[in-house]
Amino acid sequence: MRDRSSQTYVGIYNDMHGGMTPIGMIIKDAWVFGLIPETETCEGWKLPDIQTLYDKVSAAWEPYGHLVSRLPPELREKHTRIHEAAIKRAKEAGWVPGLDVDSEMDGSFE
Template identity: 65%
Template sequence: MKSKIYEGIHNEERGGMTPTANIIRDAWVLGLLPEDETCEGWTIQGIEALYDKVSAAWEPYGHLVSNLPPDLRERHARIYEAAVSQARAAGWNPELDEND
């Protein structure tokens, strides 16, 4: 069985506004990955392992941005504001339609 390969956060449809992209962005915020790591070429198993690490790293903060220390809260805002801006520029619309 051939493993599915992830296309990378910057190659995703919908401007990268997906649960997988959020895992990667959270890994950037929490210092688990450098911000230039797009995860392009990773197996789905690798992404799942990253999800487990991200989830564990969020636990001390109750999985809430408001509980992050100021430096991480600022990094979170910077990373997510840039992602939303880039996604909108790529045509992403946060309004759900019948297919979402």
């Protein structure tokens, strides 16, 4: 595997299928929990920055057992809004769930 520590992320809207990737999920969940503003696409972030965000998102999910059904109503509504909008954008751009497998996500970093 190549060293990606100096590569930069392309941003959620430039990522495969508009961010329907593991990194895109981290960003959308960071929006849900208010860890970054919804205007932050993470374009230009390095892999260590994404890892730090992942750690924060994971910690934010812990009290809810990483389950949407356990989120308080306001967070559940925000999660639904953010994720439904992302799914709609991705489908309009041609995304088909299950057909987007890319084990190394090579397109995510430049």
